[in-house]
Amino acid sequence: MAKAQNDVSLTAKNIHKYFGGVKALEGASVVVSKNKLISLIGPNGSGKTTLFNVISCWLDKSHPDDFIADKASEEKVRRGLLRSIKSRFIGKTESEEDTPKEVGHVKFEDLHLDGLSAHEAALTGMMRTFQTTRNWPKLTVLENLLVAPQYQTGESFLNIFFKRKQIAEEEHQNTLRALEILDFLEITHIRDQIGEELSGGQLKLLALGRLLMTAPRLILLDEPMAGVNPTLGNKIMDKILELKVDSTIFLIEHNMDVVFNYSDEIFVMARGKIIAQGTPTEIETNKEVIEAYLGADY
Numbered sequence: 001m002a003k004a005q006n007d008v009s010l011t012a013k014n015i016h017k018y019f020g021g022v023k024a025l026e027g028a029s030v031v032v033s034k035n036k037l038i039s040l041i042g043p044n045g046s047g048k049t050t051l052f053n054v055i056s057c058w059l060d061k062s063h064p065d066d067f068i069a070d071k072a073s074e075e076k077v078r079r080g081l082l083r084s085i086k087s088r089f090i091g092k093t094e095s096e097e098d099t100p101k102e103v104g105h106v107k108f109e110d111l112h113l114d115g116l117s118a119h120e121a122a123l124t125g126m127m128r129t130f131q132t133t134r135n136w137p138k139l140t141v142l143e144n145l146l147v148a149p150q151y152q153t154g155e156s157f158l159n160i161f162f163k164r165k166q167i168a169e170e171e172h173q174n175t176l177r178a179l180e181i182l183d184f185l186e187i188t189h190i191r192d193q194i195g196e197e198l199s200g201g202q203l204k205l206l207a208l209g210r211l212l213m214t215a216p217r218l219i220l221l222d223e224p225m226a227g228v229n230p231t232l233g234n235k236i237m238d239k240i241l242e243l244k245v246d247s248t249i250f251l252i253e254h255n256m257d258v259v260f261n262y263s264d265e266i267f268v269m270a271r272g273k274i275i276a277q278g279t280p281t282e283i284e285t286n287k288e289v290i291e292a293y294l295g296a297d298y
């Protein structure tokens, strides 16, 4: 049965992406329902991260550091976003006729994302983490969290001048929130350590913490469990489940226990296409999926 439009967070239709001769995506399509935890699984190299890259407008030339807008550039980015939304999307219908078929089409809530930069896409209320985590290497863990919020009043010069009290209050609230997140992720003890000194698992936790600071409506998580110990991994998943009240979670994960225990729906990708979708029960009994991915012993 077709989903009602306002129940849908994200639609990606017929996405194609080639790297030279490598066909990473060959017509992948997903419809992600709001306030659910949806997983994307599939063998290594099947195109999962590439699909996230297309959805978040993460183009070949984008650099993960670009994603972390500093305060000075943020206002420009936001103005740029408004301009690009106006010029590209106002007056457009939902028809796909004006979208090249070989590229496909991405829509987040009622906003067409095709052609946005990664910066612009991030300001629409969609946030992602990366399989290889990045951070500000010379800032402390706490400072890394504090540069994350997207809509602080302190961005514009005029605001700084007129709204000093409000800015101080927001900074205070952000610091309290950052301290709570550090405590929850059990990384308070590394609060003053700088980014470049962190272990792989600590970087994953910091990436998740940065994302929790911004309260996005759509969260794309690329293997958030990799390198994190299983006990903490389960605790993180419990916290991610709590986020479903306000956010939609789209998760790439190789840990099948996590995927089958926590997902509302699972998409299975193989060779750049979605080969199956369904509830965990439907997927674990799907013959094609067992043959292509889960294996006969599953």
Ligand SMILES: Nc1ncnc2c1ncn2[C@@H]1O[C@H](COP(=O)(O)OP(=O)(O)OP(=O)(O)O)[C@@H](O)[C@H]1O
Residues within 6 Å of the ligand: 019, 022, 023, 024, 042, 043, 044, 045, 046, 047, 048, 049, 050, 051, 131
């Ligand atoms: N920047 C790139 N340049 C060239 N080829 C790429 C690039 N990014 C991905 N690919 C290729 O596209 C295909 C899909 O890669 P992708 O990273 O999306 O797979 P994945 O499903 O995320 O795999 P994994 O589970 O190992 O993370 C692979 O064949 C990969 O080698």
Ligand SMILES: [Mg+2]
Residues within 6 Å of the ligand: 048, 049, 050, 131
């Ligand atoms: Mg990947």
